[in-house]
């Protein structure tokens with residue numbers, strides 16, 4: 001098996017340990033006094049990647065690492081210094097030159113976004129420009145022309161929640177167009193409520209102790225928890241991995257289903273079986289298993305009768321009664337490239353044992369992605385173990401440490417996007433008709449006014465004139481970057497609030513330099529599911545350069561619009577933090593749990609651990625439903641699991657039928673062409689959170705030939721004369737990107753992987769610019785998963801690749817644009 005990651009990891013550990021030593025060295029106060037400098041201090045704060053202890057000397061960050069007692073290695077925690085001090089920080093408010101020159105005719109954009117230089121302005125001037133443009137667009141076109149959807153993974157913190165603050169401000173000043181859903185679970189979060197009554201992604205999972213005690217077999221499908229558990233939406237409690245270690249050591253049967261031999265597969269090694277289907281063909285694989293269960297009568301008819309509706313319709317589909325195709329293991333094998341015998345074996349294994357079906361989200365981030373988890377739920381229903389300890393399914397064991405036993409729900413709330421301002425209610429426009437499924441932003445820019453089918457209804461595409469992105473990076477996260485880049489020229493004004501010169505910032509008219517979370521005070525929880533800790537997020541260093549907090553930017557602008565009181569509710573930043581803390585303290589008091597007074601908590605700068613919720617340590621998902629489906633029905637129309645959904649069927653969609661079905665994706669190996677014979681996968685990387693941290697020293701651990709790595713099967717590489725470390729051009733009709741080759745036997749033939757999150761770095765201003773930093777989304781299909789969910793298709797892309805033989809263009813992804821220091 002390829003040793004790329006193992007090798008890289010060793011290098012990192014070396015670097016890592018010297019780094020830790022450096023941090024430790026500075027601590028003896030005597031050593032420092034010799035230089036008559038301020039002593040080094042350590043400060044507790046937090047990021048998505050866990051609570052952090054950060055070391056500062058003379059206003060500079062010199063080290064960072066984990067703050068929790070049971071420390072374990074998480075690369076992401078080691079680069080706070082880069083996050084704060086890197087040259088790619090936005091240092092001053094900046095305005096695009098063409099925008100400034102064309103201020104008297106802003107309505108006619110010059111088409112030069114992302115291709116222009118920038119001019120530094122004062123904050124006052126920046127506020128003036130933002131205020132003028134916002135007033136003008138609101139007056140001329142109304143709230144429906146202002147895009148405040150601003151999707152993204154901005155930093156942790158209850159107060160400095162970038163997107164929420166933007167929306168709070170835009171709402172108080174008259175409204176904006178919002179988005180629904182996420183790029184994460186675009187398909188499941190719409191289909192699952194029809195099937196299970198909720199999304200099944202952000203809900204408590206059967207706890208780990210139950211799995212360790214009761215499950216015999218654990219399937220891990222389309223998930224790579226060893227990477228993805230590094231982070232959480234609030235801050236990671238860092239416990240999920242410990243349970244995966246216990247699982248590995250338990251001797252249970254582990255089945256990993258992934259086209260790549262992932263870090264998780266490596267972690268389990270020979271204690272798991274790796275099965276590699278073709279990308280986005282898990283539905284046929286599961287239909288094959290279901291067919292085998294049905295024909296060998298291993299399915300649990302009693303469970304299906306009592307707890308589900310519509311199984312007969314699905315069984316008829318399996319038998320091929322509607323379409324003439326029986327969904328036999330042989331039929332499935334032909335599509336997914338898992339041998340029919342193996343499919344039969346899985347059916348027997350799952351049926352004869354207590355089996356937990358864990359699934360990640362990659363496979364639903366694809367054309368017709370709705371079908372994946374629906375088929376999986378149906379398979380689990382046929383096995384009849386839903387609601388039993390250690391059986392059924394779980395869609396969040398790979399995310400935010402789902403399944404870690406919960407602690408008492410003593411929760412620190414956060415700032416709200418909908419402040420209580422009844423006197424303003426009739427000034428806030430209702431834009432709900434335009435609320436956009438998030439990944440359809442480019443359609444809106446291209447065809448304002450058009451109708452979009454969505455979940456049984458229709459959305460009117462808003463006519464967006466002003467975009468304000470605050471806390472996200474669409475030039476990383478959105479598919480078909482060249483198409484986005486063209487559509488992005490259409491609005492009149494683009495404002496971006498960012499700490500860094502991301503490609504999105506470089507494609508803005510007005511760029512506001514924002515503090516990182518290490519330059520401001522805040523508070524957060526750990527454990528999106530577990531409520532484990534309350535963490536003070538103390539300012540580590542003063543704001544760098546001219547950066548300001550998102551909170552202050554919107555407070556200042558609120559004052560200009562006469563709504564400062566409503567925005568701030570009369571509180572200072574510290575007043576807010578205390579206010580949030582005290583709401584948690586009220587709950588604690590009611591539960592008779594002792595919490596320090598706020599002042600003490602803040603001064604001690606220590607993490608609070610909530611007590612374990614003893615009543616829920618052995619909680620089993622859907623046990624109550626199983627116990628009494630009448631008293632505890634699911635939130636579906638039938639109150640049961642909907643294997644056939646009358647609701648969906650009545651929508652009459654050709655791309656999402658009434659029962660789980662195999663509907664061919666627009667692009668996958670089954671319809672590959674000689675021009676584009678390769679399936680591109682875009683998994684998430686351990687060394688980044690999406691595009692965050694791409695510029696840090698962690699990049700040295702994975703970059704190849706100073707580019708984003710592309711993982712290639714050695715035979716596919718050999719056919720093209722490519723050796724390990726070569727530059728590779730990956731391309732299709734949507735675009736082209738430059739990567740560095742990693743030859744890896746742990747990937748299927750005719751499949752390649754390029755991780756999501758490399759900063760878009762176009763080589764020129766043309767329509768088909770080569771991305772010099774390997775941003776995979778240049779190559780990915782931009783369309784809705786189906787009319788039902790309109791989710792993202794991040795994993796749907798056929799490509800070709802070749803050895804790059806020209807002169808390698810200079811990488812500029814991490815350089816500020818012309819005009820910026």
Ligand SMILES: Nc1nc2c(c(=O)[nH]1)N[C@H]1C(S)=C(S)[C@@H](COP(=O)(O)OP(=O)(O)OC[C@H]3O[C@@H](n4cnc5c(=O)[nH]c(N)nc54)[C@H](O)[C@@H]3O)O[C@H]1N2
Pocket residue numbers: 151152153154155160162183184185365470471472473474476477478479497498499500502514515516517550682683684689690691692756776777780793794795
């Ligand atoms: N092809 C493909 N595409 C994908 C995916 C995939 O698997 N394949 N995955 C998708 C998924 S699941 C997701 S969630 C998205 C993620 O997409 P994003 O969430 O947009 O990605 P991030 O890189 O996390 O962007 C967060 C941005 O916020 C900025 N930021 C951080 N803190 C602050 C702050 O305090 N204030 C402000 N104003 N800004 C701040 C960061 O610098 C960064 O630029 O990508 C999606 N795109």
Ligand SMILES: Nc1nc2c(c(=O)[nH]1)N[C@H]1C(S)=C(S)[C@@H](COP(=O)(O)OP(=O)(O)OC[C@H]3O[C@@H](n4cnc5c(=O)[nH]c(N)nc54)[C@H](O)[C@@H]3O)O[C@H]1N2
Pocket residue numbers: 183184185221222223224227228229230231257258259260262277278279280281282360361362363398399681682683684685686687688689690795
């Ligand atoms: N370190 C780190 N952790 C993260 C993130 C990050 O960027 N970095 N992002 C966070 C976010 S916002 C999200 S939404 C989650 C994402 O969580 P997921 O969506 O589950 O993560 P992915 O990395 O996209 O994919 C997981 C695994 O599925 C495999 N896979 C891809 N396609 C298929 C397929 O068609 N079938 C099967 N069976 N397997 C397939 C991939 O090879 C990969 O090993 O992770 C979160 N955690």
Ligand SMILES: [Mo]
Pocket residue numbers: 183184185
């Ligand atoms: Mo995500």
